[in-house]
Amino acid sequence: GIQVEQSPPDLILQEGANSTLRCNFSDSVNNLQWFHQNPWGQLINLFYIPSGTKQNGRLSATTVATERYSLLYISSSQTTDSGVYFCAAIQGAQKLVFGQGTRLTINP
Amino acid sequence: GAVVSQHPSRVICKSGTSVKIECRSLDFQATTMFWYRQFPKQSLMLMATSNEGSKATYEQGVEKDKFLINHASLTLSTLTVTSAHPEDSSFYICSAIHWRYGYTFGSGTRLTVV
Numbered sequence: 001g002i003q004v005e006q007s008p009p010d011l012i013l014q015e016g017a018n019s020t021l022r023c024n025f026s027d028s029v030n031n032l033q034w035f036h037q038n039p040w041g042q043l044i045n046l047f048y049i050p051s052g053t054k055q056n057g058r059l060s061a062t063t064v065a066t067e068r069y070s071l072l073y074i075s076s077s078q079t080t081d082s083g084v085y086f087c088a089a090i091q092g093a094q095k096l097v098f099g100q101g102t103r104l105t106i107n108p
Numbered sequence: 109g110a111v112v113s114q115h116p117s118r119v120i121c122k123s124g125t126s127v128k129i130e131c132r133s134l135d136f137q138a139t140t141m142f143w144y145r146q147f148p149k150q151s152l153m154l155m156a157t158s159n160e161g162s163k164a165t166y167e168q169g170v171e172k173d174k175f176l177i178n179h180a181s182l183t184l185s186t187l188t189v190t191s192a193h194p195e196d197s198s199f200y201i202c203s204a205i206h207w208r209y210g211y212t213f214g215s216g217t218r219l220t221v222v
Contacts, residue, residue: 033210033211035213040215041146041199041201041215041216041218042213042215042216043152043201043203043213043216045209045210045211045212045213048210086151086152088211094140094205095142095154095157096142096152096154096203096211097154098151098152098153099151100150100151101151103149
């Protein structure tokens with residue numbers, strides 16, 4: 001089955017910094033999503049992005065499907081951005097395959 | 109937006125007992141729901157796909173007799189952990205697909221078996 005790899009596994013930044021999270025996938029996918037899991041475990045859907053670029057406030061994402069990767073950009077980080085960021089690929093049968101996540105810590 | 113409600117949020121049970129977790133789509137119908145398990149500091153692993161009115165589809169390695177799934181209506185799926193043991197302690201999360209908002213997740217259930 002498809003493999004989804006995320007990097008870096010951990011990232012510690014100061015408030016106000018920018019960051020780029022990467023997601024590589026091993027095969028062509030129907031779609032790709034980015035999620036944020038907050039410290040209480042709730043998963044929030046950030047982007048549903050099979051290709052191209054989308055922006056929502058300080059967050060944006062770009063997927064280059066032909067090269068099998070996606071990037072999540074966070075600008076002007078805030079402490080509330082802390083948590084784990086997952087990308088997940090959708091390959092047939094609507095099944096999500098998750099990467100291992102990037103644990104982001106934003107220090108004040 | 110789409111809302112998926114999951115209950116309970118936290119449960120502690122004794123070894124050998126059964127625990128039922130409910131997952132409801134509050135403002136949309138979901139013919140398909142998904143159940144995931146997440147161990148500490150690990151990713152989400154799909155356990156099974158719940159299909160309204162039919163049997164669930166389990167992922168390889170997941171015991172269907174231990175993790176009973178029932179999807180009796182278009183808004184409710186339940187996961188029952190039978191004869192729970194300490195190794196079943198984990199964070200269980202359900203999700204459903206909304207036509208506009210994509211995958212939407214419940215808030216999760218933290219199960220502790222003592």
